[in-house]
Amino acid sequence: MSKIIPEGQDLPAKSSPLTVDDVKFAAMVAQAKSLLTAPMEEGELLSALEAHYIAENNEHYTSAQLKKVIKQVAKDLKPEPVVEEGP
DSSP, X not given: OOOOOOTTOOOOOOOOOOOOOHHHHHHHHXXXXXXXXXOOOHHXXXXXXXXXXXXXXXXXXXXXXXXXXXXXXXXHHOOXXXXXXXX
C-alpha cells in the first residue's frame, strides 16, 4: 500500500542511522558524561543523550548505538569496590 501525502508536503527522505566510529564513540561517551549532572537511571541518561543529538545536532542514532554509549559510561564510572582489611 502506498502513502497518501497531503497537498503541499513532500515525502520525507529515507535515511539510515549514522555510523559510529571509535572517535565518534569516544565523543558520545564524553557527551553522555557531561549530561550526567546528578545520579540518573540508565534510561534517563539515554533519553537525555538522544534528546541532545536529535534536538541540538539533528543527528539520529539507533537505540542500540546509544545504549552501547550508556553501558560504556556506566562501566567507566562504576566505583571500584572498597576492600576493608580485617584486624
